Structure formats: structure tokens, C-alpha cells
Amino acid sequence: MEKKIAVLPGDGIGKEIVAGAIEVLKVVAEEYNHQFIFEYGRLGGEAIDVDGTPLPQATVDLCKDSDAILLGAVGGPKWDQNTPALRPEAGLLAIRKELGLFANLRPVQAISSLTDASTLKKEVIDGVDLMIVRELTGGIYFGSPRERREENGQRMVVDTLSYTNEEIERIIRKAFELAMIRNKKVTSVDKANVLESSRVWREIANEVAKDFPEVELEHMLVDNAAMQLIRAPKQFDVMVTENMFGDILSDEASMLTGSLGMLSSASLSANGPGLYEPAHGSAPDIAGQNKANPLATILSTAMMLKYSFNLIEEGNVIEEAVNRVLEKGYRTADISEENTKLTSTTEMVEQVINEIKEISKAKPMPAKA
Numbered sequence: 001m002e003k004k005i006a007v008l009p010g011d012g013i014g015k016e017i018v019a020g021a022i023e024v025l026k027v028v029a030e031e032y033n034h035q036f037i038f039e040y041g042r043l044g045g046e047a048i049d050v051d052g053t054p055l056p057q058a059t060v061d062l063c064k065d066s067d068a069i070l071l072g073a074v075g076g077p078k079w080d081q082n083t084p085a086l087r088p089e090a091g092l093l094a095i096r097k098e099l100g101l102f103a104n105l106r107p108v109q110a111i112s113s114l115t116d117a118s119t120l121k122k123e124v125i126d127g128v129d130l131m132i133v134r135e136l137t138g139g140i141y142f143g144s145p146r147e148r149r150e151e152n153g154q155r156m157v158v159d160t161l162s163y164t165n166e167e168i169e170r171i172i173r174k175a176f177e178l179a180m181i182r183n184k185k186v187t188s189v190d191k192a193n194v195l196e197s198s199r200v201w202r203e204i205a206n207e208v209a210k211d212f213p214e215v216e217l218e219h220m221l222v223d224n225a226a227m228q229l230i231r232a233p234k235q236f237d238v239m240v241t242e243n244m245f246g247d248i249l250s251d252e253a254s255m256l257t258g259s260l261g262m263l264s265s266a267s268l269s270a271n272g273p274g275l276y277e278p279a280h281g282s283a284p285d286i287a288g289q290n291k292a293n294p295l296a297t298i299l300s301t302a303m304m305l306k307y308s309f310n311l312i313e314e315g316n317v318i319e320e321a322v323n324r325v326l327e328k329g330y331r332t333a334d335i336s337e338e339n340t341k342l343t344s345t346t347e348m349v350e351q352v353i354n355e356i357k358e359i360s361k362a363k364p365m366p367a368k369a
């Protein structure tokens with residue numbers, strides 16, 4: 001299979017983790033007879049410095065002309081004082097909007113060899129397997145008006161949370177479709193006791209549920225959901241929620257896996273290329289030190305193979321390789337514990353690659369045989 005992948009490393013650790021993930025994809029291509037063509041684009045702080053904008057048109061064109069997109073992370077203190085339009089994060093939001101990437105899937109799966117790396121009790125997180133489905137192109141991130149102004153000597157600010165019923169319906173439908181191939185439960189998270197947008201969200205969730213009689217739907221207020229994620233995360237299967245609630249809950253849920261450095265994600269549109277990126281940021285505190293955990297990005301490439309290329313087995317091979325490396329005790333600093341082997345970013349990538357080669361040697365797939 002031949003596929004073109006747009007690669008947007010971004011800033012900070014983005015460059016290090018994406019370099020590792022590309023190595024992994026190259027080995028998968030070699031072992032299983034595929035051709036992945038990588039083309040690089042600029043996004044975020046680097047693009048501001050070179051092109052004068054966080055999202056150059058060339059990057060948009062490259063993404064639209066690709067089968068899938070691999071993104072690292074954007075942002076850093078260098079650009080934190082810039083005007084809103086010239087912040088790296090504006091580029092990320094713009095590419096999501098430009099490509100219609102409304103569905104952000106963030107799977108949270110406990111890895112048994114990592115349960116001790118979490119700050120939570122083993123018995124609480126053992127066996128956790130949930131999927132956060134975050135709306136990604138609407139809500140308070142994109143509503144207008146947004147402004148700051150002076151009024152009677154006060155600084156007045158306005159952000160707007162807006163949704164259309166179509167935007168709500170398509171993300172809720174996506175959650176139900178995922179629940180159908182998982183454990184048939186959807187938890188719709190909102191703040192319907194306060195926000196009108198949430199009351200409409202709830203109405204639409206009830207309407208969509210009628211098309212999926214096999215799926216159980218429950219509604220949960222977001223403050224309670226934040227608490228329940230820590231108290232009893234195994235109660236959840238698919239959690240669907242609006243943009244900002246999903247941003248916050250997914251970072252929280254990452255600790256169920258042991259580290260933010262483990263949480264992968266896929267951002268999908270109705271019919272264009274999908275974008276794959278770790279849920280974490282550019283981690284300026286550890287950038288350039290070969291310390292970052294590359295596994296969230298590597299696991300995001302497994303999602304790419306499965307969701308965009310339908311290469312299910314190859315995606316499974318990457319996941320299995322990651323599991324084996326962790327079982328052998330290799331750990332980047334964010335997940336290291338006593339009696340484990342402190343491992344750099346590049347060593348971790350090498351270990352994953354070795355395992356992929358081992359798996360492929362032991363059990364070649366039809367494509368290779």
C-alpha cells in the first residue's frame with residue numbers, strides 16, 4: 001500500500017517525538033511491504049519565525065493533498081507574549097478547523113506494566129479502557145464575538161460558547177458508533193444545570209440515542225465526571241463532550257495510564273485526511289534533552305494505520321511492540337520507577353523498533369509472506 005503522510009513536527013519536544021514515530025513507521029513499511037511517503041510542513045512557533053504565520057498556506061495544501069497527517073506539538077515560552085493571531089496554538093486550531101477535524105478520539109487504556117507509574121491506586125486503574133470523544137472544531141474555542149475592551153476603567157472580556165445542532169449531532173453520533181464496536185455505553189458530559197448549550201447538547205444526545213437502542217446513554221455533569229474519572233474510571237466506556245471539557249478531562253484521564261506522555265489521539269473529519277498527534281504539548285521544560293516519552297506519538301501512528309489506512313494488523317503490531325518494551329522495564333523519566341531502566345527518547349524508539357522486527361519475524365503477515 002502506498003500512502004502520503006504530511007509530517008508537522010512543530011515545536012519543543014514535537015521534533016524529537018515525531019522523528020521517533022517516523023522511524024517506527026519506516027520499519028513497519030519495510031517489514032510489511034508498504035510505501036509511506038513523508039512530506040514535511042511547518043506549523044506553530046517555527047512557522048511564525050520562518051513564514052510570519054502559525055499556519056502557512058503551503059502547510060494547508062500539503063495536508064489536504066495527503067492521506068494522513070502526523071503532528072508533534074506546538075507552542076513555547078518564546079511566543080507566549082505574541083498577539084492572539086500570532087500564537088502557535090492559533091495555527092493548531094486553524095488546521096483543525098480548516099480540515100473539518102471535528103472528532104477527537106483520545107483512548108485511555110491502562111497498561112498493566114505501568115499501573116505503578118500512576119499516582120492512583122492499582123486496583124482503581126487496572127483494566128481501565130475508555131474513549132474520550134472530544135468535539136474539536138466548535139464551542140468556546142471558536143465562538144464569536146471574542147474581544148477585550150475598556151469599559152468604565154475596567155478591562156472587559158468576552159469569549160463565546162456557540163454550537164449548531166448539526167455540530168452537536170455529528171459528534172454524538174460518532175460516539176454512539178464507537179460505542180457499538182466497544183462496550184455499548186455512552187456517557188455524555190455537560191453542564192446542563194448552568195449552560196444553555198449543554199441543555200441543547202443533552203436534548204440532541206437523547207434524540208441520537210433513539211437510533212442506537214442497543215447503547216446505554218447516561219448524562220453526567222462535568223464536575224461530577226472529573227471526580228468519577230478518579231474515583232471509579234472503569235464505569236466509563238465512551239465519554240462524549242464539548243471542546244473545552246474534553247481538553248481538560250483528557251489530560252486528567254491521561255494519569256490513569258501513568259503519564260500524559262502515553263496518551264495518543266486521532267482527529268477525524270467527515271471524509272478528508274485524519275490528523276494524529278499525542279494529547280500532550282511541546283513540554284518546553286524537557287525539550288532538546290532526549291528525555292521526552294515518544295510512546296503517545298508512536299501509539300498515535302498505530303491509530304493512523306488503523307483509522308486512516310485500515311491497516312489493523314500493522315496497528316496492532318505497534319501496540320504490541322510498545323507493550324513488550326514496557327514489560328521489559330524500559331521507561332522514560334515521566335514513567336520511571338524503582339527497578340526500571342531509565343531510557344532516553346531515542347533508546348525507547350530503538351526498543352520499539354527491535355520489538356516490531358521480532359514480531360514480524362515470528363509471525364509474518366500475508367502482506368509480507
Ligand SMILES: NC(=O)c1ccc[n+]([C@@H]2O[C@H](COP(=O)([O-])OP(=O)(O)OC[C@H]3O[C@@H](n4cnc5c(N)ncnc54)[C@H](O)[C@@H]3O)[C@@H](O)[C@H]2O)c1
Nearest residue numbers: 073074075076260261279280281282283285286292293334
Ligand atoms: N497539541 C499541542 O500542540 C499542544 C497540547 C498541549 C499544550 N500545548 C502547548 O505546549 C506548551 C506547554 O504546555 P504545558 O506545559 O501546559 O503542557 P505539556 O503537555 O507540554 O506539558 C505538561 C507536563 O507534562 C510533561 N510532558 C508532556 N509531554 C511529555 C512527554 N511526551 N514525555 C514526558 N513528559 C511530558 C511536561 O514535561 C510537563 O511537565 C504550551 O505552549 C501549550 O500551549 C500544545
Ligand SMILES: CC(C)[C@H](C(=O)O)[C@@H](O)C(=O)O
Nearest residue numbers: 075089092093247279280281
Ligand atoms: C494547545 C491547545 C490549543 C490544545 C487544545 O486545547 O486543544 C491542546 O491542549 C490539546 O489538547 O490538543
Ligand SMILES: [Mg+2]
Nearest residue numbers: 247248251279
Ligand atoms: Mg490539551
